Amino acid sequence: METPLLEQAYNPESFRKLGHQLIDLLADRLGSLKAGEGDVLHFRLPEAERAFWQQYLLDQEAPPLAQTVLEHTTQVHHPRYMGHQVAPPLPLASLAALLGASLNNGMAVYEMGMAPSAMERLVTDWLCRRAGYGSQARGFLTSGGTLANLTGLLAARRARGNSDIWNEGYSGKEAILVSEAAHYCVDRAARIMGMGQAGVLKVPVDSDFRMDTAQLGPIYDRALAEGLEPLAVVGSAPCTATGSYDPLDRLADFCEAKNLWLHVDGAHGGAAFLSQKYGSLVRGIERADSVVIDGHKMLGMPVLSTALLFRNGADSYTTFSQEAEYLLTETEEEDWYNLAKRTFECTKLTSSLTWFAVLKGYGEAIFTEYIDRQYDQGRQLAELIRQRPGWELACEPQSNILCFRLHPKGIDPASCNRLNRRIRQQLLEEGKFYIVQTKLNGTVYLRTSLMSPFTTRRHLVELLDAVEAMA
Numbered sequence: 001m002e003t004p005l006l007e008q009a010y011n012p013e014s015f016r017k018l019g020h021q022l023i024d025l026l027a028d029r030l031g032s033l034k035a036g037e038g039d040v041l042h043f044r045l046p047e048a049e050r051a052f053w054q055q056y057l058l059d060q061e062a063p064p065l066a067q068t069v070l071e072h073t074t075q076v077h078h079p080r081y082m083g084h085q086v087a088p089p090l091p092l093a094s095l096a097a098l099l100g101a102s103l104n105n106g107m108a109v110y111e112m113g114m115a116p117s118a119m120e121r122l123v124t125d126w127l128c129r130r131a132g133y134g135s136q137a138r139g140f141l142t143s144g145g146t147l148a149n150l151t152g153l154l155a156a157r158r159a160r161g162n163s164d165i166w167n168e169g170y171s172g173k174e175a176i177l178v179s180e181a182a183h184y185c186v187d188r189a190a191r192i193m194g195m196g197q198a199g200v201l202k203v204p205v206d207s208d209f210r211m212d213t214a215q216l217g218p219i220y221d222r223a224l225a226e227g228l229e230p231l232a233v234v235g236s237a238p239c240t241a242t243g244s245y246d247p248l249d250r251l252a253d254f255c256e257a258k259n260l261w262l263h264v265d266g267a268h269g270g271a272a273f274l275s276q277k278y279g280s281l282v283r284g285i286e287r288a289d290s291v292v293i294d295g296h297k298m299l300g301m302p303v304l305s306t307a308l309l310f311r312n313g314a315d316s317y318t319t320f321s322q323e324a325e326y327l328l329t330e331t332e333e334e335d336w337y338n339l340a341k342r343t344f345e346c347t348k349l350t351s352s353l354t355w356f357a358v359l360k361g362y363g364e365a366i367f368t369e370y371i372d373r374q375y376d377q378g379r380q381l382a383e384l385i386r387q388r389p390g391w392e393l394a395c396e397p398q399s400n401i402l403c404f405r406l407h408p409k410g411i412d413p414a415s416c417n418r419l420n421r422r423i424r425q426q427l428l429e430e431g432k433f434y435i436v437q438t439k440l441n442g443t444v445y446l447r448t449s450l451m452s453p454f455t456t457r458r459h460l461v462e463l464l465d466a467v468e469a470m471a
């Protein structure tokens with residue numbers, strides 16, 4: 001059988017040529033983004049975008065694909081990109097991801113990804129060590145904070161639950177305690193696990209949007225009185241909306257006293273322990289039973305790569321196993337290299353390559369430098385806002401996430417919400433800046449995540465000027 005298309009598709013010389021063109025395009029783009037040229041995005045409504053690409057498919061003389069995509073997407077490296085918490089990937093990490101995407105090692109069993117499996121062990125061992133864990137700790141990489149939170153809570157159930165739900169099914173009344181400001185995926189994970197709305201005990205936050213730990217005891221006691229079985233406390237490090245860190249050491253005290261599992265959702269900023277300056281934000285993280293850290297948020301990785309770390313590595317082996325015990329002994333060989341035993345996924349991304357390449361290329365100092373710079377910048381923006389009349393911060397920044405709003409004197413709450421909502425919409429449509437919005441206790445705030453290493457003080461001032469001009 002003739003296979004002309006397959007011949008063409010796997011032609012090494014066409015691959016080389018296209019590959020060189022693509023890298024040239026991306027390198028030029030990086031240069032212009034670094035210089036702050038162009039807009040962050042050219043916003044189009046979904047239907048217009050769909051029509052464009054439908055037409056593109058049919059167009060015999062369509063312009064080159066990569067170039068066209070760049071014109072139709074959001075530039076996360078742009079200095080005026082200040083929206084969602086997605087990393088502007090380190091170029092070296094993007095190249096490592098290309099390597100991984102070309103090899104397509106499946107990772108489910110060791111020999112289907114020998115190098116990336118070994119790297120995954122080394123990368124997660126490094127994270128465990130830096131989190132302050134001992135030699136019993138183990139981790140793995142999985143696809144996103146959402147899945148990692150679910151997996152961590154499933155491990156918690158296996159380790160601390162009263163009944164063997166994995167084998168016998170759910171009939172119980174398990175519950176978790178989590179701050180009302182936590183990411184919605186924690187609530188979703190508990191519901192997937194069968195706990196329902198009643199099983200998610202929301203702990204109120206203080207004025208800085210940190211879990212009010214004085215409420216833990218009363219909520220816990222009430223849950224017991226109602227016949228619920230609290231399993232775990234989930235701490236946010238930090239929570240998504242305002243970037244506020246729950247006091248992990250106090251959560252750990254509580255969990256130790258009540259024999260509860262402490263799970264830390266550090267998807268955004270769990271890796272603050274890499275920073276001298278900001279490490280104290282996660283004081284107590286070494287006492288957590290499990291910790292989630294997204295590589296694709298504060299660690300410069302391409303989507304999607306999340307580390308899930310366990311203080312007691314044995315807990316990670318029983319999550320999806322019929323056996324409720326796993327012994328990490330020296331005599332029995334621990335098969336850390338068969339990753340699918342511990343991960344939700346079977347086939348999974350070889351994302352350890354990206355972490356490993358970056359650690360090899362720059363050492364962990366690259367992460368420290370980035371975290372310090374971006375968190376410093378959060379404080380800088382707060383300072384600029386405080387200097388201007390008619391502005392208001394939702395709370396003091398604890399990370400590179402900041403919520404604030406324009407609040408002209410004498411304006412009523414509904415008009416003020418409308419004003420800020422319209423400002424954000426107009427910013428989106430203009431495309432010069434990209435920021436998002438959030439609602440806190442009924443009040444609309446503008447929200448920035450300062451993710452680009454190219455954002456400077458000047459860009460922050462320009463943002464505030466632009467908002468004032470619109471208002």
Ligand SMILES: *Cc1c(COP(=O)(O)O)cnc(C)c1O
Pocket residue numbers: 085143144145146147183185236237238239240265266267268294306
């Ligand atoms: C982003 C985020 C998540 C979700 O992680 P994904 O990688 O997007 O699935 C969970 N929790 C917190 C605190 C986050 O910031």
